[in-house]
Amino acid sequence: MPESFDHKVESTLQRHGMLEKGDQVVVAISGGPDSVVLLHILHRLRIRWGITLIAAHLNHALRGQDSDEDATFVAEYAASLGLPCVMETADVKRYCKAQGCSIETGARDLRYTFLERVARTYNADKIATGHTADDQAETVLMRVIRGSGPDGLSGIRPVRDGWIIRPLLNVTRKEVTAYQATHKLSARFDATNTEQHMLRNKIRHHLLPLLQDEYNPKIQGALSRLADVMRVESNYLDWELEALTTQHIHPVNRDAVCIDLTSWQTIPVALRRRLIRQAVQGAGGRSTRLTYDHVERAQALFDAGHAGQILHLPDEIALERRKTTVLICRSTSEPYQIEMNIPGTTPIPNSDYYIMTEIVDISDSPKERPPSCVAFDVDVLPSQLLIRSRRPGDRMKPFGMNGTKTLKKLFNEWDIPRLMRDRVPVVTDGVHLLWVAGHRRGNQAPLSEQTRKVLIMQQVGRLASGRTDQ
Incomplete structure (x- = not known):
């Protein structure tokens, strides 16, 4: 019946x-x-x-x-x-x-x-x-x-x-x-x-x-x-994927992740493809926009790509091959310039991190600081400082050096991923680059015997340096 x-x-x-x-x-x-x-x-x-x-x-x-x-x-x-x-x-x-x-x-x-x-x-x-x-x-x-x-x-x-x-x-x-x-x-x-x-x-x-x-x-x-x-077999693959996601996909920012390549070749191809789709979603893309060819080109980048090679995917997602990782993030980042709160906290646009500042007496200034923290003689600086993204032709006189270098050359030396360079905050007095946040300060306003007040800046967030590997 x-x-x-x-x-x-x-x-x-x-x-x-x-x-x-x-x-x-x-x-x-x-x-x-x-x-x-x-x-x-x-x-x-x-x-x-x-x-x-x-x-x-x-x-x-x-x-x-x-x-x-x-x-x-x-x-x-x-x-x-x-x-x-x-x-x-x-x-x-x-x-x-x-x-x-x-x-x-x-x-x-x-x-x-x-x-x-x-x-x-x-x-x-x-x-x-x-x-x-x-x-x-x-x-x-x-x-x-x-x-x-x-x-x-x-x-x-x-x-x-x-x-x-x-x-x-x-x-x-x-x-x-x-x-x-x-x-x-x-x-x-x-x-x-x-x-x-x-x-x-x-x-x-x-x-x-x-x-x-x-x-x-x-x-x-x-x-x-x-x-x-x-559906049942796909659910099983998703279950297997959960452990791999924790092991291999690491957050960098709100719209950026990286995949560890250390044991990439040991992962079955069926799960590699899923990891790539999962990483694209983690970077804010839609995995449904990825075709078979997109995923296969991404796999080729993972398997045999050279360091610095970039692959563009739908939804403005891009992949950058690194030495031991692949970075996946939005390929576009809006330029910005904002005033720094002194003292106070200044969120960095489109980012998971921010810059904290405080003014202290020289006697209270710590002798040792983490790499994400720098100090300036506040009386030598203008009252208003800016935080902005990099610009073409930016040059900096790194602390301890006599000459200047282009920011592009410094980024190369510091091995900052090409896709992340527009996201690195630059602190400026309107003329000089005072600090490339999380990386290196410039030569301006160093502490000296005449310093009475110290401006301390610190970058705080999920990944203070902006790097995905060394």
């Missing part, structure tokens, strides 16, 4: 631990059959499962009056069930133009941002979406066509990020339609789902039916099983 729709949904909820008693669930509803059925069955199950529901609808404003009518329909449907409904409108086209992404990608990004915002506003525990087994099959096929690894072939995960759940993932669109008819549920029709210029629609209306008719009548189930197998 075929398994009932209700039983399939409840089995999915139980198998993946999607709900707990007392959960408040934000239910995404577009007005289409899948989301209408999702809201309806969760409403029917709410007492047995001990959950409360909030409907949430984002008007993408892509279909003019039809989009507005979708919103009206959803509001009325939620009201008929006695449920609150949160609604917003988004300018998807404008967002996509700004982000340089497709309408499908932009709409999805805005939709999930909206749903998560609603969930946080109402202290909800879960977000439910109406993805079905058909959506799963289409997604797996789409990723096969575009090229994907185990993560991509995992398809739509039943539970994502611990709180986004897909209760309909094991029921087909045909079963959804039958449930809709049984319960006499109305739904909106979205004409864009039939537009043939979209890959998903081509797969839905042409490729899947062809595979079903000519090759495997149970292709949908086969693709769902593939996704399930890939």
Whole structure:
């Protein structure tokens, strides 16, 4: 006897631990059959499962009056069930133009941002979406066509990020339609789902039916099983990755990490690729933007790159090969110039560190200081000092030297990574470079027998020197 729709949904909820008693669930509803059925069955199950529901609808404003009518329909449907409904409108086209992404990608990004915002506003525990087994099959096929690894072939995960759940993932669109008819549920029709210029629609209306008719009548189930197998194996690789991440990926700054190469060659290739993706995420990039070729070029840099070699990746992420590490960080850093608080603390822009200053009597000035700390005769300096990023042509007269050197040459001598040089704070009196923070002070305002007051500067933060290796 075929398994009932209700039983399939409840089995999915139980198998993946999607709900707990007392959960408040934000239910995404577009007005289409899948989301209408999702809201309806969760409403029917709410007492047995001990959950409360909030409907949430984002008007993408892509279909003019039809989009507005979708919103009206959803509001009325939620009201008929006695449920609150949160609604917003988004300018998807404008967002996509700004982000340089497709309408499908932009709409999805805005939709999930909206749903998560609603969930946080109402202290909800879960977000439910109406993805079905058909959506799963289409997604797996789409990723096969575009090229994907185990993560991509995992398809739509039943539970994502611990709180986004897909209760309909094991029921087909045909079963959804039958449930809709049984319960006499109305739904909106979205004409864009039939537009043939979209890959998903081509797969839905042409490729899947062809595979079903000519090759495997149970292709949908086969693709769902593939996704399930890939998800389990991908989860195992992620588990293995956790220990490797701690051992090999080290934070440098808020958007910079480095990977230790000491035992790189002993790591299986499957995990090396994951480490690279993980490091890109740690530097503020999106691993989903990385193609197979991106990852392979990164591996080549790790395996045989020369010191100082740089590889640029999407999201303005760059890799720099070092002697024993690879630095991964944002390749761009905005120039800055700020006034130093004397005495006080001055945060360095776009950084995890800051500079502390204090003025003390010469008798209270410590004789020995850490490398991140320097002292000046305050009476010789102007009252206002600046902290800024480096500039072309910067020159410095390092303490103890007679001549000057360009900052570029000094950075080379100090072995500062090329990608980090725009981040190194420079303290200046407006004319002279007084201190390259964390590295070396200049010759100006040294302490002497005439010194009465001392200005002490110290760089404090996660990595005071800005170096990733020696």
